Amino acid sequence: MSAISIQDVSVSFQGKRGATFSALSSISLEIRSGEVVCLIGHSGCGKSTLLNTIAGLQAPTLGRVICGGTTVTGPGPDRAMVFQSHALLPWKTCLQNVEMGVRHVLRDIAPDEIRERAMVALNLVHLEHARDKYPAEISGGMKQRVGIARAVAVNPGVLLLDEPFGALDALTKASLQDELLQIIERSKSTVVMVTHDIDEAIYLSDRVVAMTNGPDARIGEIFAIEVERPRNRVALTKDANAIRNREGLIKCLLDTQRPRTKQVSA
Template identity: 50%
Template sequence: MERPFLKIESLGKRYPGPRGQLGEPVFDQVDFGIARGEFVCVIGHSGCGKTTILNILAGIDHPTEGAVIMDGREIAGPSLERGVVFQAHALLPWLTALQNVEFGVRSRWPGHTREQVRAHSVRYLEMVGLGHALHKKPSELSGGMKQRVGIARAFAIQPKMLLLDEPFGALDALTRGTIQDELRRIVQATQQTVFMITHDVDEAILLSDRILLMSTGPCARIAETVRIDLPRERTRASLHHEPRYYEIRNQLVDFLVDRAHRKELLPS
């Protein structure tokens, strides 16, 4: 069997208690793998440790137990091999949209000329529909446009893996849907490997190849895995017409409403 591109092994996270002793695990014995080019979403109730897992994958947090292996090497800190998009856009406010993307591109390829950096950055901003807003600063952009800049910046460094922490959670429904379709189109074109956190069941079904369902914390685990066996070229408009859509959606909702809290159902 082919070794997964990303392998999470017996991952656990505890935080110090009031007397300095480690408290109860937020999550414990988390194991899963992600294949190269696979889009995986994780869903679970607040407090189960989803964002902490993403931060560990990004290298900005460290597990108490276990390890994360990406492309044969253990993750030990931040790296340009992993691009991150958070719910808050995290743009540098004094730079234009183009300059924000160029900042990451120069870090990734310090030997590129100014013209190469600009051309590369413009290409990715155009991919997210912002060719007309290259020279606008974040204060001049809408919330959806800021998130597009963040997505362009993450894709532009051509990371081995893209990490998305509810990147559309603060957007209105129309803008969110438009960027979802754009993200899916770009991921299909680049064959990017993606790990994404979301609370939106429909978003997970639309975007992912596989959904990991986490039980409630403390001691949260990956309780169930759902493979999304729908056509990969699906869109928001076509999703509701897929025969398996409602069956998958009901399975996810049933888990969140009922089974996520039932510790006796978790694998030992």
């Protein structure tokens, strides 16, 4: 059974003057348990809208999303979200920010378990030394790691990431990508991530879903990244499958027409 089943989902919004804007049209996608899937496409193609629909933050106009065998009707503890903005409370320490996330999602657990979960999550992102620092006292990359820690602290079955590294410099981004892969390996979470970065998508993903331009955005092509894990960033630049998929992604994103959905593999 798929961890996430997106079944003929369309999403429309009502404009200020009464006009209807169709963001997504007839999106269907099956995501396997433990799979890492990246959504990629031009700005405004509905990537974040689709992610929000999986998260339960946006109801589909038509169709449905099923996670773990249950139809998504709103946010739930089985799904955790990491946004591009770290969204940390500046008056709380790193540890307190993570604890707050655990407390909000898992309301019935004891304070000692909240603290334990928060510390384990900070250890996963190598920030145990910064537990008592405030957001103003740490770097942008560290803030984003706290945001990731807050998400994984609740042990979600599904981890949703909306361009979590988009505002970071290249070296910091590469470091956090490696940490994210380690976290995914340990947690066995199913991951859906929005990105604009082709190389990031190929490095992280089992499959990359390229979306067409909106309105009425659809799935254009699906690229299978058949490269063994753990992956080596340098070796990936010479891997035939990765090179072929990178070329295919560039062509797909440059093409203004909507190709039919197809699976690209070795």
